[in-house]
Amino acid sequence: MIEAIGLTKRYGAKTAVYNLSFQVRPGTVTGFLGPNGSGKSTTMRMILGLDNPSAGHVTIAGHPYRKLPNAPRHVGALLDAKAVHGGRHARNHLLSLAQLSGIPARRVDEVLGVVGLQDVAKKRSKGFSLGMGQRLGIAAALLGDPQVLLFDEPVNGLDPEGILWVRNLMKQLAAEGRTVFVSSHLMSEMALTAEHLIVIGRGQLLADMSVKAFISANSADFARVRTPDPDPQAREKLTAALTESGGQVLPEQDGALRVTGLPLPRISDVAHAAGVRLWELSPHQASLEEAYMRMTQGAVDYRSTTDQRAGLQQPAGPQEPYAPPVPGHDQPGWYAPPPPQQGGQPFTMPQGAPGQPYGAPAGPGPYAAQAPAPTPHTDNEDSR
Secondary structure, three states: OEEEEEEEEEEOOEEEEEEEEEEEOOOOEEEEEOOOOOOHHHHHHHHOOOOOOOEEEEEEOOEOHHHOOOHHHHEEEEOOOOOOOOOOEHHHHHHHHHHHHOOOHHHHHHHHHHHOOHHHOOOEHHHOOHHHHHHHHHHHHHOOOOOEEEEEOOOOOOOHHHHHHHHHHHHHHHHOOOEEEEEOOOHHHHHHHOOEEEEEEOOEEEEEEEHHHHHHHOOOOEEEEEOOOOOHHHHHHHHHHHHHOOOEEEEOOOOOEEEEOOOHHHHHHHHHHOOOOOOEEEEEOOOHHHHHHHHHHHHOOOOOOOOOHHHOOOOOOOOOOOOOOOOOOOOOOOOOOOOOOOOOOEEOOOOOOOOOHHHOOOOOOOOOOOOOEEOOOOOOOOOO
């Protein structure tokens, strides 16, 4: 198990990670999500002892990484697939790592087979594609048959078959009782791979919950209802009936109705009582990507501006940076850290119900309000 308590990392006047506490438990794939520059890579480096925290601590199986006896036997990691001497053969690279940790040479051939590189084992890594480099990095992580594994963007550069292989590998490792911690920007892949999520923004914890709970807490489920297209009166009649029954009805661009506040059986009963035929009655639940975008909207540091096509279009005058509207951003339970401020001005997270973040109960717990903190800033070392 990985446990971080009050983890903080400062680079001079900049704070990359602040007061971060979480647990990564064995037997499940835990996804590690956050916008670029949110502190994910810095956090992983602190877990592996590559960076010293400015405050707090992080342990693996109850010990700091540097105090683990023969750490590669306990922990495997893929942080940078390019961290390989280009002149070495794939097998020689793994063999040197194995010899440093007292791992038998036969294990090298085993992991080369696991990642599918046995046919290129004697090729120099400088000729590897990005996907082949990722496979070699995963092989290095598996070399010591560790109980704890950390992967930073493991599917980067892989083709669809490779992505499916990584997904199944992660699940298999977790099913064996190992601790699997995976950072990725591919929300669709995380939805299929991870069971639990840790989400950070600007170096602070935003969420620590199951994927299902995360989507439910950060999305507004609704029902899509459609009446016969040639009959606009039926739609108006149904809208009035649903509103009287306590539902909220909004028109969709394609002519359907978006209904919230009523379960599907109740919508069907109301339509039947009003004598309105339905051509569609379907539930809609947000994807992980939609829920993630809604939660982290206020923690994104880099936004695109309008492309003026090198002066070919006349600018419309000064504009604010584009910020897409976030449905429900003014609802209780929605929260993201404020943008960075000069001088490290402190801020306080919302406290108590109903403003407690993400539907968490008031009072002590993983979502209890933290003490005022200096506004974290990102650093160049942590750009992912």
